[in-house]
Amino acid sequence: MIRPAIHSDVPRLVELAILLHATSNYSTMAFDAEKTGNFMRELIDGLGVVFVAEVGGEVVGGVAAGITDQWFSNDLIVFDYSIFIDPSRRSGITAMRLVNTLKEWGRIKGAKQLHMGIGTGIHVEGTVKLYQACGLNHFGPLMMMEL
Structure with missing residues (x-):
């Protein structure tokens, strides 16, 4: 089941974020669990949105996103954090x-586009196929360098 996140989900969301961070391109950067939790709470409170996937009463995933004007x-565009x-x-x-839940939320909010990136470096080809299966189109690369 996919549902909007609530504050009591935040500790589990932070756990999932720690797992993602440790195996991603971002692992060279410090991870601040308190900052992450506070940001999730702000998104839940309306700065953006967080949806969670729940299986058997356990949160097994989530998506954190924002909406802004170009x-x-x-x-408006919706973008994933x-x-x-x-x-x-x-x-x-x-x-x-x-x-798909994020897409529908964006439509309800009046967004014209959904932008999703793959900055983690995790399962890039599979994630591209997943995003394409959800209707997203490749429109350019995302570049990064260590400073």
């Missing part, structure tokens, strides 16, 4: 349900 337009799935549940269906 810098050149008043049209992160999608995080328990490694044992990364079969695709959970992520697909989270992405």
Whole structure:
């Protein structure tokens, strides 16, 4: 089941974020669990949105996202901060349900576009296929360098 996150989900969301961080391109950066939890609470309170995937009463994944206007337009876009799935549940269906829920939320909010990136470096080819199966189109690369 996919549902909006509530404050009591935050500790589990932070656990999932720690797992993601440790195996991602971001692992060279410090992880601040308190900051992460506070940010999730702010998103839940309306700064953006967090949806969770729940199986048997356990949160096994989530997507954190925001909505903003384009810098050149008043049209709205939805963007993901992160999608995080328990490694044992990364079969695709959970992520697909989270992405589709985020798409519907964006439509309800009046957004014109959904932007999702793959900055973690985890299962890039599979994630591209997943996003394409959800209707997203490749529109350019995301670049990064260590400073």
